[in-house]
Amino acid sequence: MHPELAAQLTVDGLLLGGVFALAALGLNVIFGVTRIVNLAHGEIIVLAALCAAVVFQRFGITPIELLPAEFIAGALLGAILERLVFRRLPPDPAGAETTSLLLAFGVAYFIVGFSLAVFTGDFRSVAYLTSSWQLGPISVGQSRFVAFVAALAIAGALAVLLRSTALGRGLRAASQNVEGARACGIDIGRMRTISFALGSGVAAAAGGLVSMIYAVNPDSGSQLTLLAFSVVALGGLGSYAGTLIGAAILGVAVSFGGFLGSAQIGQLIPYVIFIAVLLFRPSGILGKSAT
């Protein structure tokens, strides 16, 4: 393969990885603290993307300008979901895992119905930053680059938040040892609400950026959930660096697999890698191994 082509495919793959990472980060935040896989995650991304498209077309506000509002709205939605729905899980842990999946399934169903009622089945998208920069022989799509940078920034911000703030310490404590954290006076319920708010806020921000790359309709959510989950599972649940690395690996694999193999192979790579990795290394590439 020509080195220029290999470089271009790598860049494409990394940028695609940025999109994957955006979709996955929020899911990982929620899982890290609550051990809940929010199946409605993709639906929240889509809902935010649809909002971004409508706002752009009506008022000319770009998804980037809208980002703070999207984050706040997503965070509110997440907090409400946690308080109203996910707080009511049964106490026994085996039952809680199943019930949380079922609840999330119901929430996803609800959001799809809501989005259909509000936005119809039309595909929407934002025509903003669609050009590319030419760096020598390599072209870099602007919106993808923005998404890539945003993914890095969000992952960085999450890392700083978790490492260096009191809230972050609380969240980490809640994610590692519920009983211990409770004994230290940490309000576990509040930490769970905050993690849902944070995760859903990130999902909504991701939705705004995704609207510049793809056209989505209310039914596009489950696909995104699956993709996001593949990234998280690959990178390791609870690890943000793992999410970035997992997303980059998947992005590059999809890029090369789609080019050297077929479009079908490109589409299937995320699932195949995700299942293969889990079978051989259940904790993901950077996850803490289970004891």
Added chain:
Amino acid sequence: MTDRRIAASVAILALCAILPPLGSGYVQSVFYIAVLYIALAYGWNVIAGYGGYLSFGQVTFFGIGAYAVALGVTQLHLPWLLCAFAGGAIAAVLAVPLGYLMLRLRGPFFALGMLGLAQTTRIAAEAAPFTGGSAGIYLPPGSNTLPAYYWTLAVLALAMGMTLWVDRSTFGLRLRALRADERAAGTLGVDVTRFKVMAFVISAIVPGLLGGGYAWYLTYVDPASVFSTHIELQTVAMVILGGVGTYWGPFVGGALMSQVSQSLGARFPQGHLMIFGGLIVALLIALPRGIVPALTAALARRSARA
């Protein structure tokens, strides 16, 4: 109690066998869809309800069954019923290695891994040289509703029978134990992998058999319609509504939802999904184990007071 269940089940199945031919084509197709989904729900309930492994990919086996009939009838010129049987057999055979592989994943990993598997099979069916690809396969046109219906009803009877067996057998006891705590079940001598795979195979045979009837009913098969996420999600929602891991849950949830979604969905296409989603969430919160266990418990309380 088991005898009463058998009596009630037989009565319901007999009713389902007698009524449709008396009604119009519409009545027949309503029965077909209701019975199809109830049977799918029973199939799903074994691995998900009794085994505790939520799957979003059992539709894989449904699609395989549908293709068994489509290909068997058009390419090999075999009778469709034979192909429909073969569909169930193929599903069972494939489920063994797939079960060994996929059941090493747990909880959300298994659930979403199965969703990925269904997508993988769909794309494979679109690309494979022998499936007719995405253009699909046309079966000979004909009045197939009643034959497809009776086949589906027979599969429902089988699925209910197997559920009853699971419910009252040592196999079911082991399955419920491993659902609660796999590790403890293992150290108590339960061959966890073997029984999980067995449950998975049962949950594959049922959709595998049903798929063939579906192909015959529609007279057309394409990857998007038989490996459809829509069918999978609808089935899952039904069992959740009725009660996961209970004998009557799939029946009540399936009957309720296929009826309501047909009357409600056809009139309020956008709104009804929202109502369903809300209903699922509300039910899970208010009655965490579904309608049937809640009703049973309420009835038990009443008779205890009386």
Added chain:
Amino acid sequence: MRLILLSRAVAGAVAVAVLGWAAPAPIAAADQPPIVIGATISETGSYAVDAKYALEGYQLWIKEQNAKGGLLGRKIELKTYDDASDPATAVNLYERLIDQDHVDVIVGPYSSAITAAVANVAEKHKMPMISPEVSAAAPFKRGLRYLFMGIAQSTHYVEGVIALAKANGYKRIAVTGEDSAFPRSIAGALPDLAKAAGLDIVYSELYPHNASDYSAVTQKIKQANADALFSISYFPDAIGMLRALKSANVPLKLVYFAVGPSEPNFGKEAGKDADGVLATTNWSANLKTPNNGEFARDFAATYHSAPDYHAAANYSALEVLGAAIARVKSLDQEKLRDQFANTKMQTVMGSYEVDPATGLQLGYTSLTLQWQGGKQYIVAPPAMAERKPIAPFPAWSAH
């Protein structure tokens, strides 16, 4: 005992629900009950995108016809249900329309898969059905007597674009599109058409439905040094592919996306990037067909948006249906069938004419449109062109 009671209650409820529906609908006391036309629309699910136009096309014709006094002295009514883009649901709902709602005539749903299943129901009930949305030939090659194609055959879709490529000397063409029945029917016809025009297919590959990304396909098109891209895409993949092409700066002289950009919405979602994009449509407001201007005007006035070809196709299907009823002066299904099979007439879409043996459309042809300055213009065939095609496709930096 508890469970048996419970199960009896459930069984009873199911039986009541089902049989209750099966009871014939009460017939209105009026002397002249309306003529009811039945159909399903994919209002939700994967085919939901075009449903709005399809439904409005039906509704508009009925509104206009009722304003003219209806048919056979009777008002006309439309009865539709949402089939959720699911074939089994559609079969069920057509049975319901026929058996329970006792509609007088039926028209087709959307998509090949659903039509294939529903056609079998129409055949069983011996009710003729014009399918206004299925352009692939396969469903018509099963020996069905009651199914008729109400839209141009998909093999015609690319003719105008091939001619354009040939005229401009764009010899190297790349073919891609969604891997589903309709795009496949076009992609399958392209090699012969290209060969006849002396063009070379330098790349050909379909991508799966719901593809997660298009950048690898785009890169292959770039590496193949293609002049012209024939991407048989629906709406979302057309947008995704367009973005990926621009992102990768693929130098193309012709960009064609089949049906996705024929939707008026495309310009809104794609923005300036739409400029120069070619597409196929089966209808234009500028067609010199009977009542076409009136149709376009009424549609815009009623629904506050311009119609697309789905609206026109569904509208024309009812034009053919209405003419047939008027001619046979009854709702005799067999006579209507013969009318559908043998009529040659002008609708807003052009000349309706089918092969009486198969029901395949022979009359309608397709038009090639191009987005220019944020609007759609017909650019081929030359006889109907509103503007000259812009060729080559503008450089990406010029968008």
Added chain:
Amino acid sequence: MSALLDVDDVARSFGGVRALDGVSFRVDEGEIVCIIGPNGAGKTTLFNVISGVMRPSKGDVRFRGRSVVGMPSHRIAAAGIGRTYQVVRPFSRLTVLENVMVGALLHERGLAPTRRTAATILEAVGLERFADAPAESLTLTQRKRLEVARTLAIRPKLLLLDEVMAGLTPTEADAMCAFLRTLHEQGIAAIGAVEHVMRVVMSISHRIVVLDFGKTIAQGTPAEVSADPAVIEAYFGATP
């Protein structure tokens, strides 16, 4: 007499942390052996390795002369090793009787005989009154008894008891010791894991193994171990 269980230089680490580091000891038929060590000393990991829940990183575990390393846990159970868990968690949504039936299934065919066997065992541990109650409804002490009952149902030759004494009142602890003695009389060997050196434990144990940070710091008869300087250092500080 050959050893019933032979733990030979077993090590197991988790991501660099050595939970077990070269542990060796043996248990003879009918013997009661106590593993003493503070929380985190590696007792549960040791039980996990013996019962097949985990593989050791190094070393071998032989039961009746055959290596059980790599065997799935149900086969180890069938071979005759039963274990209880530190955190007692009966199978939820199963009745008390059904919990015991799961273990009894190893030797019975069909529901009816299994039910009879399980009922007998329930009677032996004094839980027969709760047979049809949901297992979640039991108190902690009752759950511990249920935990032992369902493990006895597999008819073990060797019983691994993880912290059965923890949280018991002195009277209950005495009852547990009496129970262990009856096991001994029936020829069932037992390994008990306990956090603290308790007089009752010393009185019933034939041998004692002391673990600290995954290493064996002492083993021998209760008398030998109580006199071991390392143990005195670790458990009794300066004053024995």
